[in-house]
Amino acid sequence: MLVRRVSFAGLVTVSFLLMAALMAITLSPGGFGLLDIIIFVSFLVTLPWTIIGFWNATIGLLIMRFSRDPANYVCPINHGDDTAGTTSRTAILSCIRNEEVNRLEKNLSVMLEDLTTSAQANNFTLYVLSDSSDNVIAASERRMADRLRKIWGNQIPVIYRRRENNPGFKAGNIRDFCERWGGEHDFALVLDADSFMTADAILTLVRRMEANPKLGILQSLAVGLPSASAFARVFQFGMRLGMRSYTIGSAWWQGECGPYWGHNAVLRLEPFKQHCVLPDLPGKGPLAGPILSHDQVEAVLMRRAGYEVRVLPQEGGSYEENPPHLLEFIRRDLRWCQGNLQYRRLLTMKGLKPISRIQLALAMLMFLSSPAWLSFMISAAILGLTATDFAPFRPDTGLLIFVAIMTMVFAPKIATVLDILVRPSLRRQFGGGIRVVISTVCEVVYAAMMAPMMAVAHTLFMAGLAFGKTIGWGAQARGVARLPVGLAMRKLWPQTLFGVMGTAWVMTQPLSLVWPVLPITVGPLLAVPFAILLSTRFAGLLGTKSTLWRIPEESDPPEPLFMLDLPAFADAGNSRPEPVVAATASAAEAPT
Template sequence: MTMSGPRRSVARAAGSDEAAPDGARPAGEGEAAPADPRGAPLTTPAGLQARATLRRRRALVLGLNLAACAGLAAAAARALGADGWDGLDVALLACFLTTLPWTVLGFWNAVIGFRLLRAGPAGLAAAAPFAAAGDGPEAPRLTTAVVMTLRNEDPGRALARLATVRESLERTGHGAWFSYHVLSDTDDPAIAAAEDGAVAAWRAALPAAARGHVTYRRRAGNDGYKAGNLQEFCARSGHDLMLPLDADSLVTGACALRLVRIMQAHPRLGILQSLAVGAPAASAFARLFQFGMRHGMRPYTLAAAWWGGDCGPFWGHNALVRIAPYAQHCRLPDLPGGPILSHDQVEAVLMRRAGYEVRVLPVEGGSYEDNPPTLLDHLRRDLRWCRGNLQYLRLPRLPGLLPMSRFQLAWAVLMFLNAPALTLGLALLPLRAATAGGEGAPGAAGLYGLWLLLSLAPKLAGYADVLASRAARAANGGAARFLAGIAAETAFSFLLLGVSAVRLTAFLAVLAAGRGEVWTAQGRDARGVAAGEAWRALRGVVLFGALLCGALALASPALLAATLPLTLGALLAVPFAVLTALPGLGRAMARARLCATPEEIAPPWEIARVAAGPAGAG
């Protein structure tokens, strides 16, 4: 969103408004920055990765995906048209084709990512040639603002993480190059007062020389949401780099230094995204969710870095951002319906349009976030992301974007179009089976089963990578526990997909009617979910599941059996939400080390400090 200028704010920073910490320089000073950002081939990752190489890789991935989509589309057409074509067949084929691009690309990313993972350092070098710059002993020479944005969050919980980041950086011996900024958009007076008091107490506990490196600013308004808050900060910042954090983020000092070294070595890097993984979780839902997410993201992100190259992702947090080009080129465009909510991917393509590269470091280590603790919290987050991503449909004419950047925006939208396509396809299956007299149903069911298998491919690749390494198996609790985690998470993922697809479809219908939910603070702490709360939130999903299962049972029991992984999720949505939120189940899984992360089995200092609670962060 175009900003007319900084809004009024309330600041507390060593007696001044956003005073720059000692040693801060104007953004960009100390960098060998050519006038033309595209003209530094030897100091950018693209210089190490020839354009011709990226073009060949992208052509290969495109060809593989088109061939697979064509083959699956032909198989679907044969199955659906076995007894002739009608309107139902056409609609089912359209639904299937809509789900194919996302699913097929996930499969090929899994295949490519697995090969790169098994290649070890050579695979990482092929996908991220810039990563080696982070391994040296070079000291920082760029100042970094560690920035945490808050809006009606628990300040003690959030500041415990920020304080841990600061202490971890101090332990590296390079803490003087970093400062810490709490940027609040809180509109609840009680929470705002708690924020102010918590930051003041934190600063008072620090050595006198360090207090000026911690600032707090609260805006009177919420103009531009998080993106507007960051832009206002960058407009007055005297730092070179920014490390934005969410309220649940945690980045270790070693990880932050690695990112800084890479940014120093490659001045044309505008955004460097770390691979954030889920921190150890207390709730059963979060443990199961992040177990699959972590192992799927590892091969998927590595493959995407291999062919995506300089048009990488930005997830809005746990990334290093070069402030000068961000402030100059990444202001969000105005939209008729209001500010852009999912700002991060738009900022990434705007940074790339300006000639700066956006890269992801596809390596686990030192970058963490919390995942939603319950099904209801997960669905609320998904609905917020869906609403924000669909705004990208209004950006097709944004001038000057690279073709790959336009693909990224389209891909972010397509992710959420899968849900209505899948839900509508399921709803049409009983009609198709009834009108066809059951003919063709087994073929359609087999194709559907193949689709489910393809959708699991990234996770299966990550699981296989761990199982292939003795050290990785040990880090994840041993082969037996890991296999038990795979079984539990696979069942969980089917149930979750069934619930999420129906709920997202209903939400999209609400959006189409011109209504939407308020962008509220995310639930972050483990809690129980009462049956009544789950029923009120999910009764529509359950009704859909009951009607669909009943119709399939009457029309084609074979088809019901084939689609049970998804239909069962909708039917059992309420007990699923209640069971996965049970505190006792989460504790039992933790004791058994089921779906444990390596950081839970051998906790780094930073994870142990955060686990001790706000008082433990000092």
Template sequence: MAQTEADQRIIFARRAIFAVLCLGTMAWTLWLAILTLRPGGFGPLDLVALSLFAIILPWMVVGFWNAVIGFIILRFSPDPVAAVLPVAGSVRGNERITASTAILMCTRNEHPARIIRNLEPMLEGLHASGFADRFHLYVLSDTNDPEFAIGEEARFSELIATWRDRIAMTYRRRTVNTGFKAGNIRDFCERWGDHHELAVTLDADSFMPSDAILRLVRIMQLDPRIGILQGLIVGLPSTSLFARIFQFGMRLGMRSYTIGSAWWQSDCGPYWGHNAVLRLEPFIKHCQLPLLSDAGEEEQHILSHDQIEAVLMRAAGYHVRVVPQDDLGWEENPPTLLEFMRRDVRWCQGNMQYWRFVSQPGLKPVSRYQLVLAILMFIGSPAWVGLLALTTAALVLCDSPSTVIEPDAGKALLLWLLVMWFSPKIARALDILFSPRECRSFGGASRFVINLAIETIFSILLSPILWISHTIFLTGLLFNREIHWLGQVRDDHAVPFREALLRLWPQTIIGCGSLGLVAMSQPSALPYMLLLAAGPAVAVPLAVITSLPALGELAARIGVGRLPEETATPEDLLELALPAIKSANPAPLPTSV
């Protein structure tokens, strides 16, 4: 299935259109920003503000146009997945599975009972499909906690014994976490990689139903050009209030954004490290990660391996594709703001390593763009914090806001920024509201709109908290402060006020300080400053309140953050016996006699 010249011309045209749209939008938005800063003349501070604004702009503009294109495809294509991945439309679902496929479950200091709970429905489905002999489950442990290790080995030995005659399984534990997760998979490749054609990658919090695995494998069998096939990942129903609101927004934003990006990225798609299928031969040959080192420094392993592996696979001539549908796999999201921040700064550290690869010979132009955008995702945070500081200082020092900001242009710029900021969620929300069936799956139009409003306020509060967190971490990174790959706390738990204050006092000081100064000097500007500073000001109570298990349980019962899986639960998810699904569908009261 070689790519024809016509296919290449179509892909080039799409990328050219997307580039023109993005560059034109950025130029127009910068012009609007210049008009906004026009009062009082354009001085050095205005130039600094415009430069910071230019750093944050690409991420927002790309997200806007991905969302617009995704919305058009969702609304007007009879098969949105096939529109961006034509081979997916050729899968009937009854093709034989001929490829030997390894399923790689990567774990490190995790509770084995939770992993086994997620694995068994998948194993049962594979066995029922009649193709279990084509699959081999590998539990690849990097557990270094002796207490965890003892229980882990015992539980997985029981699992292997239980499934011995139905599906092949292997458990292996490394005592040293060399290379982090990428090193764990590389160790598998060196030991057993030549035994299999494909590998499905799973994280400890992943759940993939057997139907999803079979569908992705069938696509890989149909198109030998694909080296990595990524499935869309959504959040598992949760009883954490923080996770419920966050993953409701994630559910809205991901599909429109991913469909839009897949339309023009085409064969240079994303890889998120799990819930995906790898073609092992090219992966082993071309995707081994190099060690990082600077003069006089100790060699380092790459922390965020996935996108580097994707660009290396594409550089080797193989396609990296994504299947943007919502039922291919789930993951557990962090249950509290503090746990989310801990995972987020690990991603931040990993993405900052990408600058070493941007100029690497042999990479595709779109691959270089992906690396740059991944870096800008976090570099944009200090730019936002700088804009907050400059705006606060300008309002405190001026006689009137109109002497530093042109009111009409400023309001237009603010409205446009909000549209771009929320465009992926707006696009998907409109798509859902136009579909009565999908609306019902989210609990009905009224509940959906209320949840959309809650999530919008939540995002406005959360984003500046993360900007400050990234800025503090990136500043420490300049002085060689780094973090290590630690296990994630996945169970619901309350965050004590003292712990929240110890972690979030910088956000609190910045937010309260900014709002207090503006309230004293220019109170009329306070409503606008709330967009940037309200979240940091209330970071501590937000962390505490959204962690309370009782509130999470209540939210699940009344439908705050309701997901389609809580309205009509797929059979595979029913087998997980998730508390959130039980709370969303409580047992009926007994009838009195």
């Protein structure tokens, strides 16, 4: 593992130095003024995430193409006996706050039924852990728990607990469980309200935990459920493309210092109780007090205690719902932003592994890159407009930087698309080669428009943190409903203003020079109609009927997904889509 990490660090370092040198050469005409320095420094801040993503994707693609079992190659742990029953006691933790109860009950019911059908139910207990502040919703939750207990209680006990005061947010919710019931169980399967896992996926994680006593956290690869939302449909198609190569590549060098995403993962309770108690950060303001982004901190604390944290980068059986519209997506991201910025006080924590410190720093840099990117774009535009007596940039190296950065940014998706296109059975599951290519091109434009919108949101929010602005922890929007025009305009006017500025700048430049960046510069001008249109039921139905942005669960749905009564299946015109019969990989298709 040391050789892998040194090799990866070498690749990242060399790439960083080459890109920095290219940018210095590009800015060299006319010497280095204040704007040049701002552009250069801002560019350097944005580089690490971009370069790491590129090398993760490149390594991931190589492993996908040349390993017969990529997931187990990068997660080389004992599988356990896939035919034997589990012997451990596992708590299923459904962590909720002011959620829509009917959808939650459907997810939990299907999971419990799937577990009982597998004949492995006796060692599981379901805990519905509520932090709901709404008394009406809490009453509905109790009735739901009573119904679940009446149906499944003889095989899987169902326990409902509500905290009327909820210090520590979700982490505090789980800590309360550990103090009350943690001693009664070996493992805990952590779920969010929108999580769904099949019995096979759950048992796969539990068996691996049983077979590896030093494994503290095992994270599954959660993918998006088929969605009736146009916004979520396009987003999760892009995520599905990017996650495979990226996660496999990152697992190759992170190894036993893997990530924990806070849900769809199994925890070993004894070390979790002892070693993963989160500190309350001292001081005042939004970055003090309980840690919002608890998951990665718990992962590094588990590693400090000598236990492994691994991700199993294997698609299938582990799902989540994605935000149905842009405003909810931004709200979720800002909560992560506030939580990740709290990590600055943890970087010097005693006993952390070097990789753990790097992970915390990168988690912060993921959001700090947004103001750096905006600073880069605005400064470059000003320099281009004000430098009248000399060319401010070298066009040859500037073009080379642009191509290199775009390649790096989209490398995870490109890598997975290449892998899909050369595998006939996988290509069919994504709707066929032509659909994959068209869907990918459209998703790239979608992502390019989203990037500046998110950068503006992150930057303004981080500026607000200095004045005490906070995001808190509230219920998430789940269903498909058209955003009100007034709300969209109130929330997205900064993005629109950025789009106005970008459009004004574009009009001063030759179209042949700026056309590649039109989605980035002009796209935010359409933030309000973009958000409203993709939130509508009509757009969602049109997306489903088009069969673009299809994911394998729509082509070949696992049986438990039928039982969820997902609106996306109904929109497709058939509640039980005919499965695509995936041909056995031919010798030509199989990796060598």
